[in-house]
Amino acid sequence: MKNKPIRIVAFVGPSGTGKSTIVRRLLKKFSFMTLITSLTTRKPRDSDIKITRRRIREYLYMSDDDFDKMISLNAFEWFVGPHGNRYGTPKDLLDKAAFGHNEAILGKKFSIMIVTPLAAEKLFKLYPEITLFFFVCPVARAEIERRLVLRGDTKEAVERRVKDCEDWFKNSLESLVPYIYLKNDGPIEKTLAIVESYFI
Numbered sequence: 001m002k003n004k005p006i007r008i009v010a011f012v013g014p015s016g017t018g019k020s021t022i023v024r025r026l027l028k029k030f031s032f033m034t035l036i037t038s039l040t041t042r043k044p045r046d047s048d049i050k051i052t053r054r055r056i057r058e059y060l061y062m063s064d065d066d067f068d069k070m071i072s073l074n075a076f077e078w079f080v081g082p083h084g085n086r087y088g089t090p091k092d093l094l095d096k097a098a099f100g101h102n103e104a105i106l107g108k109k110f111s112i113m114i115v116t117p118l119a120a121e122k123l124f125k126l127y128p129e130i131t132l133f134f135f136v137c138p139v140a141r142a143e144i145e146r147r148l149v150l151r152g153d154t155k156e157a158v159e160r161r162v163k164d165c166e167d168w169f170k171n172s173l174e175s176l177v178p179y180i181y182l183k184n185d186g187p188i189e190k191t192l193a194i195v196e197s198y199f200i
Contacts, residue, residue: 006131009110009112010134011113011134011136012115013168016162019032019114020048020192021193022182022195023035023112027113029192031111033111034110034112035058035112038058038060039061039062040061040062040085041086042085045151045152064086067086075091077090096111117172117177132180137184140185141165
């Protein structure tokens with residue numbers, strides 16, 4: 001798998017497992033990595049990725065009406081609606097990530113995504129040969145709850161997302177997506193070293 005011509009690195013995993021922390025650290029460390037921005041109807045959170053000096057941000061926030069307009073224009077490669085909010089990945093950004101990198105000029109170039117399991121299934125069907133999939137496994141329930149509360153989730157949201165942890169992990173084991181499983185329950189440097197070993 002390490003010999004695949006990787007263009008896209010996708011991270012999947014339930015809330016509170018540390019996906020955004022892993023991605024944020026990779027983006028800060030490697031200038032040849034960029035983030036595919038998603039569109040969402042949810043409100044911003046302090047934990048959302050934003051690296052101003054490189055003009056990188058995890059989400060563009062929009063109203064439900066504007067999101068509906070994007071759907072009517074067939075602008076999304078996919079859109080999903082977990083937890084009562086909607087998230088969409090624009091076709092043009094995904095096409096640029098898959099086909100817009102000129103190795104002869106740019107050398108290494110990877111685009112990172114944080115996606116839901118459903119989006120990962122669609123991404124695997126579209127670009128199986130150029131995408132690397134990491135599934136960040138759930139940690140202990142108490143630790144997930146602590147992380148979610150720390151980032152500002154409500155009690156109801158925490159309960160819903162904790163249940164998702166069990167469902168998402170179980171479904172991943174039955175999926176055709178060739179996930180590389182990460183247990184992010186120790187020093188973040190250990191997890192990063194595993195991830196980096198696949199493309200450095």
